[in-house]
Amino acid sequence: MSVFRTTIPEHADDEPLIQLVAPDGTRTPHEELDAAVAHLTGEDLRRYYRDMVMIRAADLEATSLQRQGQLGLWASALGQEAAQIGAGHAARTQDYLVPTYREHGIAWARGIEPWRLLDVWRGIAHGSYDPYELRTHPYMLVLGAQVPQAVGYAMGLQRDGLVGTGDLESDTAVLTLFGDGSSSEGEVSEGFTFAASFQAPTVFFTQNNQWAISVPATVQSRVPLAQRSRGWGIPSVRIDGNDVLAVYGAVRLALDAAREGEGPSYIEAVTYRMAAHTTSDDPTRYRARAEEEEWAAKDPIDRLRRYLEAQDEVDEEFVRRCEEEGHDLAMALHHEIHAMADPDPIEIFSHVYADPHPLVEAERAEFERYRSQFEDAGDQAASESAEEGRR
C-alpha cells in the first residue's frame, strides 16, 4: 500500500460516456442533459441534420479541390460533424468561440460560409472573416496557443460586467475548441490554471478524434482526457461526440454555468476523424481499416437521421433535399474557389503593424523598385513586339 494515490483506470471506458442517442437512433434518457435539450424542436433537429450534411459535402469538396491543386492543404472534419454542429449551436449569439483549424462545422454554425475559410488553405491570406462580427476567433495552427487567449477573453468579460448578472441575453462565455493532440500542449494546462484561478467563464471543449496525426490518444494520456482538468478543480464530462443531442446539451449546460458565474468547465467529446489528419497524411500507415469501419457504424449523420425517422420528424423527401443542397453547396464552393484571385504580392507588407513602421515601409519601397524593373522590361518587350508587328 503506497502513500501515493492515483486513479488511473484500467480502461478508458471506466470514465462514463454520456449519450442521448445511440448509433441505432434509440434515445437514452438522461435527466440533466434532457433538460438542456428539452427546448429543441423537430425543426431545430432537422436544421442540425441539414447542417451536418452541408458541412460534410463542403468538406468532401474541399478535399477534392486540394487533389485538383486548388488548395495547398485541407484538414478534413469528416466524422466530427455532430461535435461541431452541436457545440456551435449550443453557444448563444454573444458567446465568443475560439477554435483550432479543423472546426469547419463551428464556422458553419456561426454563419461563416465554407469558402470564407478557404483563403488560409489556398494561401491567399492567413484569415479574412471578421472575428468580432461573427464572434469567432480566426483558425489557429499553433496547437493549444489559443487556449490561454480564450481564458484572457473570458477574464475581459468578467471585467466588462458580462458575467453573472442573471441576464442570459447579455451574459457571455467563451468556448474554446481543441483536439486530443492539443490537449498535450503546455499552454492548454496554463489555460486551465488561469481559468481556474480567476474562475473565468471558459468552456474547454476537446474533440477527441482519437488520433494526433499518427499518435493515438492512448499514448497522449494515461487517463481519459475528461479526467485531466479535474486536477485543476475544473469539472468535466465525457460525452459521445457523435451524438449531436448530447453535445448540444453538455455545451449548453457548461456555457450557461460559465455565463452565470460558476467558472470554467471541460468537455471531452469522443469522436473520430474519419479522414486523414490533413490531405498530406496517410492514415493507412498507422491505423487499422477495422477501426475505421467500427467508427463508420457510429456515424453522426446516420445516427441523427435514424433518430428523427423514428420520431417521424423526417421523411425521404427531406433527406433527399438535404443531399441536393449539400451538392449545390459543394458546387458553389467549387465556383467560389476558382473565382479567387491571387493577391497582389505588395500585400505582404500590409498590416504587419497597426502604426507605420519605417523598416516595413522601406522594404515595401524596395520591393516596388525591384518589381518596377520587370514591369518596365515587360512594357518595353511589349512595345518592341508591337513595333516588330508593324514592320
Add this chain to the structure above:
Amino acid sequence: MSTVKLPIAKAITAGLRDAMRADEKVMLMGEDIGLLGGVFRVTDGLHAEFGGDRVVDTPLGEAGIVGTGIGLCYRGYRPVVEIQFDGFVFPAFNQITTQLAKMHYRTRGQVRVPMVIRIPYGGGIGAVEHHSESPEALFAHTAGLRIVTPSNAQDGYWMTREAIESDDPVIVFEPKKQYWIKGDVDTDVRPATGMHSAKIVRPGSDATLLAWGPSVSVAREAAEAATEDGLDLEVIDARSISPFDVPTVVESVKRTGRLVIVHEAPVFGAIGGEVAARVSEQCFFHLEAPVLRVGGYHTPYPPARMEEAYLPDLDRVLDAVDRSLAY
C-alpha cells in the same frame, strides 16, 4: 514644477500610474506585481490604488500571462505584463512570437493587440543564471513587435507611456542594473522625439559609440575617459531596437568615420551585427575603419563571479576605439 528627480524604476512606476489613470482599459499582470509590488518594486503601490482587477497577481506561468493578456486585448484591454526576469521570457516565447506579433497581420488588421511586455534585462547585479540575459535580438527578428529600451529616468517614464499608448505590441527591456539611478523626469511635457528615435547623448567628432539600455552609461564613461587622450567621441543611445533608427547612426558615422557598437548581448547574431551591416551599406565611402562590436561572448551568461569579464566595460570599449583608430 513638473520636473522631479526619480530613479528609473520609480519613473516607470509613475508612467504606469499615469497611464492607468488616463485610460481605465490599462491593466497590469504578472507574478508578484500586486501586494509585493514586483520583485523590483516597479509596480509598488499600484495594487493599493487600482485594485486586484487592474493590478493582477497571476499564477506562475509566463505563457499563461502573455496568452491571457492577448485575450484581454481582444476585449479592448491594454494589458501591461511583467516578465520577472529576462531569462524567464522563454516559456512565453511562443505566445509572443507566433501569436502576439502576428495577430494583426493574420487578421488583416481586424484584431489589435496593444500589449506591453516589461522585461527587466541585462547583467551586472550578481544574480544566478537566467537572471542576467539580453535577448532583444531574438524578439527583434520577429516582425510585428516593437522593442524599446530606456537608459534613463525620463525615458523610463515616457517610453512606458508611449508603449502603452501604442496600438502595436511593445516589449520594453528595462535595464535592471540601473533601476536605482536617478535622473530628471518631466512628466508634463512629452518629448518631441518619439520612443523609436535614437538620440545623440554626447556629441563628438573622432568616432561614434552606439549603445542601448545598460550599455549607454558604459559608452558615456568611455567617452569621458577618452577625453584624457584628447579623443572626442560621439555617443548615441539607440533607445529603440525595433524599429532601429539607422539614419541617426548613419548621419553620425558620416561625420566621424568610425563606429563602435556596445551591447551586453552576445555579439554573434545580435542587433549590433545588423546595424553594422546597414552602416556598411550606407556609409561605405565614409568609413575609416570596419564597424567594431563590443558585447557578450558566445557562451551562456556566466556565473556572477565572472560576469565582469563578460560584460562590455569601459576598458573593452576603449580598446575597440583604439583598434578602430588604428586603421
